[in-house]
Amino acid sequence: YYNEIVCDPADVDKIYSTETVTKVTLDGGKTWNAVGLKARHVDDHAIWIDPTDTKHFMIGGDGGIYETYDSGENFRHISNLSVTQFYRVGLDNSEPFYWIYGGTQDNNSMGGPSNSVRADGVPSENWITTIGGDGFFNRIDPKNPNIVYSESQYGNISRFDKLSGEQLFIRPQPAKGELTYRWHWNSPFIISHHNNEQLYMAANKVFRTNDRGHSWKTISDDLTAQLDRTNTWQVMGKYWPTDAIAKDVSTSLFG
Template identity: 35%
Template sequence: EPFIFSLNEIYTIAGTIGKSLDGGENFKRVTNMVGGDNHDMWIDPLIPDRMVVGNDQYVSISTNRGESWHGVSLPIAQMYHVYVDNQIPYYVYGNRQDGPSFRGPSNSLFGKRGIPSGLWHSVGGSECGFAIPDPVDNNIIWSGNFEGLDRFDLRTGHSRAVDVWPIDNYGSAASTAKYRWQWTFPIAISPHDHNKIYVGSQYVHQTTNGGESWEIISPDLTTNDKSKQQLTGGITQDDTQPTYCCVLFAIAESPVEQGLIWTGSNDGLVHVTRDGGSNWTNVTRNFPDLPPWGTVSNLEPSRYEAGTCYITIDFHQVNIRDPHVYKTTDYGKNWTSISSDIPKSELSYAHCVREDPVRKGLLYLGTENALYVSFNDGKNWIPLQNNLPHAPVHWLTIQEHFNDLVIGTYGRGFWILDDITP
């Protein structure tokens, strides 16, 4: 971008800002920029000392031609998932795109003045994936990142890498990886044993000793289609794993039946085991008229009946944008669509379905632009939007002691619907 009053003054916008005063012959890095991964720049045509840069963290503003910058945060956090602990007030956890794993209180002593930003802090991990507190010992948080898995201890502030495999696969095709880890690979804590943690590559990995060691408890639960595992990008090989195919995207164990584990992949497969991983059954063909190549975005085993499970499958990457939400009552032998009356649009594909912990048949559903509720087990849905901004509802969780519905949106941060007691 040539400077408005000098064709020799040029700025380049990338991970950092470059500045040239000689028409591009030489560039110097603007080292005092607030934030990084810059995307756009504006120079005031009337007062050219005023500059604005949009980057991953801030709207960065300078009034002195870039000598100093001020970063302004906007309420547009892109949260992948959301989890809560059992404290009073309870804390909310999640990994934010272009930020760290975050933890912050659901309430504060400041009342209507809100929750100060200083009460939020990192809990290990990075911008992608999950941050899940141990349900028994809330001081321990399991957090994903684009290099593996971290186990964070609030008592010491120490984050320890507990990766299944120590070698990342950046810049390489998924077909060359020993384990194919997606950018937001699934992490799940067993509802029967808080020391048992599951993570997913193309396999289900399990630890029972805090990540000191891992064992594989499944075969490859994906299509393993090598044609979908090649390099992406052109001159630059853009393989930091968001584009990895043939990987697990969801893992969930039944809260009713120990060892009943469901998995879903981002190439459209659904598997189930009833013996802790010794034997797995592919139940994908049991879905009625299911298109291929969907991403299983969420699995919700019922807390009322062991054989019941709800699932959302996202097809927008193959340009199918209708909501796909299903239910089984017989361990996946048969599936029924429960999303027929959700209004269809370009943004109606579903991300997450959640079952109410108190009332059977009460369901909550997040789509790409709305939140819905069903009082009759998915036969009918009505909007539950209220003052929630229309944004992608990527994840839902329920804080059972307070009966709060906690919402993670990809674009407007965290929201809480207080006391959903039926």
């Protein structure tokens, strides 16, 4: 996922390592510094270095492709590529053109009209952002297309009003003395087909709201085996130390 190691073709001591922010060493790995923190998206996964001019390289990551000609002092964001990754898509009942909403990989949830009366199609300014982070499920009130439910990681669900711009975060919370709910990276939720104010959502338990998320009721027992992955699950045949946090926090707290 991370940790691509790329050597400068003209300097054996200059090495790049991709991670949340790409790092570079000029002394063969003794010291490392971040590359280009100004106005650039984090989470880097790939790097290409021009063999004819090593000040010129490209970094690819969750924000797309960034190009520099001065070793990372300045970057150009190549923003006209249709490469955004959508997890889920939701539709509303707007007329004359329905709206399409989608949750994207580390680039928010967004929505826009499916068509336009304009001869040149739908302009980009007609699109809106409904929630930040990694966007997942988007569900729209079937009776009121201005009410949009969007979700980012770990069940972080909100109710967004397109007309007023109001956003209210409505994730179910444990009662006093109750254990923390264990949310999946992209936790499912639906709007009832019978009642537009009733939603169902799931973590290690299933929840229902009858008032658009102002209050929730638990309607199931714990549906998991409650296995603590931190100390009891082997990954690649071994138990990993506590500093290997990715195996524990990237999808959910427990299995």
